[in-house]
Amino acid sequence: MVKIQDVAKDSGCSISTVSRVLNNPDLVTPDTRERVLKSIEKLGYYPNEKAKSLSSKKQNVSLGLLIPDITTFYFGELYRGISRTAKNSGIDLILRDLDDEGPLQEQILDGMVSLKKHGVSGIIISSRVMTEEYDEVLNRLRIPIVLALSEHKKLKFSSFKTDDIKASFDAISYLVSRGHKHIGMVTSSPTEDKLVGEPRYQGFKNAIDFYRLPFKAKHVAVGNNFRYEGGYSAMTQLLETRETFPFSAVFCATDEMAFGAMRSLHDHNLKVPDDVSIIGFDNLSISNMITPKLTTVSQSFEKIGVESVNHLIKILEEPKMQMETGVFYMPHQIVERESVRTI
Amino acid sequence: MVKIQDVAKDSGCSISTVSRVLNNPDLVTPDTRERVLKSIEKLGYYPNEKAKSLSSKKQNVSLGLLIPDITTFYFGELYRGISRTAKNSGIDLILRDLDDEGPLQEQILDGMVSLKKHGVSGIIISSRVMTEEYDEVLNRLRIPIVLALSEHKKLKFSSFKTDDIKASFDAISYLVSRGHKHIGMVTSSPTEDKLVGEPRYQGFKNAIDFYRLPFKAKHVAVGNNFRYEGGYSAMTQLLETRETFPFSAVFCATDEMAFGAMRSLHDHNLKVPDDVSIIGFDNLSISNMITPKLTTVSQSFEKIGVESVNHLIKILEEPKMQMETGVFYMPHQIVERESVRTI
Numbered sequence: 001m002v003k004i005q006d007v008a009k010d011s012g013c014s015i016s017t018v019s020r021v022l023n024n025p026d027l028v029t030p031d032t033r034e035r036v037l038k039s040i041e042k043l044g045y046y047p048n049e050k051a052k053s054l055s056s057k058k059q060n061v062s063l064g065l066l067i068p069d070i071t072t073f074y075f076g077e078l079y080r081g082i083s084r085t086a087k088n089s090g091i092d093l094i095l096r097d098l099d100d101e102g103p104l105q106e107q108i109l110d111g112m113v114s115l116k117k118h119g120v121s122g123i124i125i126s127s128r129v130m131t132e133e134y135d136e137v138l139n140r141l142r143i144p145i146v147l148a149l150s151e152h153k154k155l156k157f158s159s160f161k162t163d164d165i166k167a168s169f170d171a172i173s174y175l176v177s178r179g180h181k182h183i184g185m186v187t188s189s190p191t192e193d194k195l196v197g198e199p200r201y202q203g204f205k206n207a208i209d210f211y212r213l214p215f216k217a218k219h220v221a222v223g224n225n226f227r228y229e230g231g232y233s234a235m236t237q238l239l240e241t242r243e244t245f246p247f248s249a250v251f252c253a254t255d256e257m258a259f260g261a262m263r264s265l266h267d268h269n270l271k272v273p274d275d276v277s278i279i280g281f282d283n284l285s286i287s288n289m290i291t292p293k294l295t296t297v298s299q300s301f302e303k304i305g306v307e308s309v310n311h312l313i314k315i316l317e318e319p320k321m322q323m324e325t326g327v328f329y330m331p332h333q334i335v336e337r338e339s340v341r342t343i
Numbered sequence: 344m345v346k347i348q349d350v351a352k353d354s355g356c357s358i359s360t361v362s363r364v365l366n367n368p369d370l371v372t373p374d375t376r377e378r379v380l381k382s383i384e385k386l387g388y389y390p391n392e393k394a395k396s397l398s399s400k401k402q403n404v405s406l407g408l409l410i411p412d413i414t415t416f417y418f419g420e421l422y423r424g425i426s427r428t429a430k431n432s433g434i435d436l437i438l439r440d441l442d443d444e445g446p447l448q449e450q451i452l453d454g455m456v457s458l459k460k461h462g463v464s465g466i467i468i469s470s471r472v473m474t475e476e477y478d479e480v481l482n483r484l485r486i487p488i489v490l491a492l493s494e495h496k497k498l499k500f501s502s503f504k505t506d507d508i509k510a511s512f513d514a515i516s517y518l519v520s521r522g523h524k525h526i527g528m529v530t531s532s533p534t535e536d537k538l539v540g541e542p543r544y545q546g547f548k549n550a551i552d553f554y555r556l557p558f559k560a561k562h563v564a565v566g567n568n569f570r571y572e573g574g575y576s577a578m579t580q581l582l583e584t585r586e587t588f589p590f591s592a593v594f595c596a597t598d599e600m601a602f603g604a605m606r607s608l609h610d611h612n613l614k615v616p617d618d619v620s621i622i623g624f625d626n627l628s629i630s631n632m633i634t635p636k637l638t639t640v641s642q643s644f645e646k647i648g649v650e651s652v653n654h655l656i657k658i659l660e661e662p663k664m665q666m667e668t669g670v671f672y673m674p675h676q677i678v679e680r681e682s683v684r685t686i
Contacts, residue, residue: 016449024456027483062461070422071628076414083413083440092461095438097426106359113367118405118435140370228632259632266634285414289571289602290633291609 002045011039062092063312064115064123066108070097073256073284074301078148081305082124089313094118098127109137116141122312124148144315148308149301151195151327160307162299163329164196168203169210171251171279171297174334176211179343180249180277183213184241185220186234186261187253196226200253200281219245223260226253231260239268248343249277255284255296262339273341283335292338300330345388354382405435406655407458407466409451413440416599416627417644421491424648425467432656437461441470452480459484465655467491487658491651492644494538494670503650505642506672507539511546512553514594514622514640517677519554522686523592523620526556527584528563529577529604530596539569543596543624562588566603569596574603582611591620591686598623598630598639605682616684626678635681643673 008015013036020028021036028036039045063086067075086093096111108127115123122144135156138145147159175183190201201220208215221238223230231252238250252258258280262272272278272292280287283298307328351358356379364371364379371379382388406429410418429436439458441450451470458466465487481488481499490502518526533544544563551558564581566573574595581593595601601623605615615621615635623630626641650671 014446014449016453020456024460027456027480029479070426071419073416073629076418079413079440092457093438095436097422103357106357109363110359113363113370114435117367136372137370256632259629263632263634286416286602286629289599289606291606 002043004045006043007036007039007045010043011036061090061316062094062118062120063309064094064096064112064118064120066096066098066111066115066123066125066127068098068127070095073286074282074299077285077301078126078305081302082148082309083305085306085309089309091309091313094120112137112141112143116143121316122146124308124312126150144312146308146312146315148304149299153194156325158311158325158328160304160311160328160330162304162332164199165203165206166329167281167297167299167332168200168251169207170203170332170334171281172204172207172211174295174336175249175251175277175279175340176207176213178249178277178340181213182245182247182249183208183219184238184245184247184250185253186223186231186238186250186257187220188223188226188230188234188257190220190222193226196253204251214245216245219247223257227256228260228263231257232264233260235261235264236268239264239270247276249279249340252278252280255280255282255287255294258287258294258296258339259290273339277340279334279340288337295337295340296335298333298335300332303330345386347388349386350379350382350388353386354379404433404659405437405461405463406652407437407439407455407461407463409439409441409454409458409466409468409470411441411470413438416629417625417642420628420644421469421648424645425491425652426648428649428652432652434652434656437463455480455484455486459486464659465489467651467655469493487655489651489655489658491647492642496537499668501654501668501671503647503654503671503673505647505675507542508546508549509672510624510640510642510675511543511594512550513546513675513677514624515547515550515554517638517679518592518594518620518622518683519550519556521592521620521683524556525588525590525592526551526562527581527588527590527593528596529566529574529581529593529600530563531566531569531573531577531600533563533565536569539596547594557588559588562590566600570599571603571606574600575607576603578604578607579611582607582613592683593619593621595621595623598625598627598637601630601637601639601682602633616682620683622677622683631680638680638683639678641676641678643675646673 004015004018007018011018013032017028017032018036021033025033065082083093094115096115098107098111112123124146126148127150145157147157149161151159151161172183185204187201188197190197218241221234223234250261252261258278262278265272265276270276280294280296283296287294287296307330347358347361350361354361356375360371360375361379364376368376408425426436437458439454441454455466467489469491470493488500490500492504494502494504515526528547530544531540533540561584564577566577593604595604601621605621608615608619613619623637623639626639630637630639650673
């Protein structure tokens with residue numbers, strides 16, 4: 001069978017040019033168009049019918065992506081998985097981010113309405129705020145939704161994420177295996193943030209109980225967000241307990257919190273990992289660029305992106321099939337670097 | 344005059360809900376719709392006609408954004424400026440990123456064709472590769488284009504960016520003002536990369552000549568990219584010259600290269616800034632989270648995003664007006680932190 005590659009070779013053009021002659025001939029110069037069409041006739045090339053029907057079915061398909069804050073460092077990695085998978089299926093992505101203006105809930109609603117107006121066939125939502133309050137609007141929008149790094153309490157939508165409880169437990173197990181017995185935690189609102197704060201605290205606490213390590217409420221220091229500033233202030237609080245709680249290691253709820261925590265230790269003339277060991281959660285690309293390189297729990301951001309898109313495509317291809325909804329956990333792992341020492 | 348706020352207050356709903364009743368009534372419950380419509384009638388509210396005509400004119404306007412790699416750390420900041428400005432004008436954004444597969448030029452062409460097919464009214468391109476080879480396709484696309492952080496040699500399109508030559512000169516002036524006389528540079532391909540490599544090297548060299556500082560070709564070490572790995576390998580090369588060139592400060596072409604350079608110094612048991620001072624270029628948010636905090640040249644990423652969108656909107660509103668094209672330089676500044684010492 002004659003392939004598009006053969007036409008490209010025979011006409012001395014690239015595959016993309018041949019593809020443009022077939023799909024957008026007005027974007028190609030008359031000379032080139034002529035040359036390609038001649039090769040097509042000469043070789044007897046027919047575009048792969050199966051591929052063609054699939055691609056023409058998807059030609060006008062676009063997916064919406066609703067994200068809370070594009071400046072979070074993991075976004076690029078999540079996006080890469082989503083983007084590559086969509087591109088491979090010929091699907092366009094329309095991005096909508098939320099900013100700090102106005103109530104978050106209104107912004108999410110407006111974002112979904114705007115995406116729907118733009119004709120997207122499905123929406124991937126990566127937001128920490130997915131409560132039942134949206135259910136009515138979501139029902140009215142009648143559009144397939146998949147959650148990435150998020151979760152719907154009533155499991156109405158499928159979600160792809162990390163098993164935060166298990167991954168946090170594993171982080172503490174790793175510290176225990178390195179000889180640590182006095183372990184603190186730096187986090188933000190374990191009670192208010194149901195999506196990240198609560199399960200990561202739960203995994204920490206489960207492990208502390210499991211290994212029968214000393215525990216008091218003040219061993220968990222709480223900053224006002226999951227970012228650098230929150231990590232800095234939480235570690236500064238935790239250091240105040242050090243006389244009665246001689247911690248040798250601290251589990252930080254996010255890598256960015258770990259950066260802030262390490263700076264607080266630096267400002268208190270304490271060295272990582274000599275004086276205090278630090279383990280993070282995320283495995284941001286930057287975590288491998290700082291000194292000491294951060295030991296952390298790696299989330300499969302790219303895979304989460306890939307699976308979210310594949311799931312939406314399945315729903316779109318088989319709209320009548322009753323899809324199983326649920327939480328799909330993507331693998332995590334401990335990445336050993338330089339911020340934890342063995343004692 | 345009755346405002347939308349008054350309707351919201353009277354009906355006990357949010358402004359967004361009132362707006363939805365007016366624009367997407369099927370997304371609101373019958374009860375709420377009823378209540379809002381009653382308030383509208385009672386108060387005699389008429390949507391602002393001027394605002395309405397502007398917004399309805401823009402209602403279906405979307406802009407395309409073509410970027411080379413979403414994982415570059417500055418992207419989030421550039422995007423924030425673009426996104427906020429677009430949102431304030433009721434314009435949707437369609438993002439298209441390029442990946443590593445296939446020749447870059449083909450990807451850019453395909454990206455532009457795909458955005459055009461999606462009905463965007465204009466495209467913002469933020470790519471290091473904008474050569475005249477695209478001119479013919481761009482002409483055929485007949486769509487307004489603005490360049491962000493990029494430049495077209497023949498000035499066919501307006502571009503918004505930093506004055507790299509001037510900013511690099513300023514970085515060296517800063518080092519000189521702190522007493523440094525032996526200054527090296529860590530960069531990537533000053534001859535091959537016309538957009539960043541060449542002007543930043545030019546600014547460095549201009550300053551070296553201006554201040555009559557010692558210079559040899561080997562004082563400029565070249566890594567294979569502008570990222571962490573490139574910075575690490577370039578600094579490692581530069582250190583080999585140290586016996587004959589006792590440099591006290593190094594200008595790194597990007598912040599990410601500076602991270603790599605600092606790690607190479609660390610691996611050679613040299614301290615920043617005690618043994619070697621480092622100045623970067625970009626002012627990434629992460630540069631303020633590492634220790635030592637990076638002294639660097641700040642680019643106005645957010646402002647570049649804002650101005651790019653505003654410029655495109657102007658072109659769309661006055662399509663017949665002959666717009667002045669050219670390079671618009673956005674302000675830069677030296678951000679003093681901890682990585683440069685005074686000698």
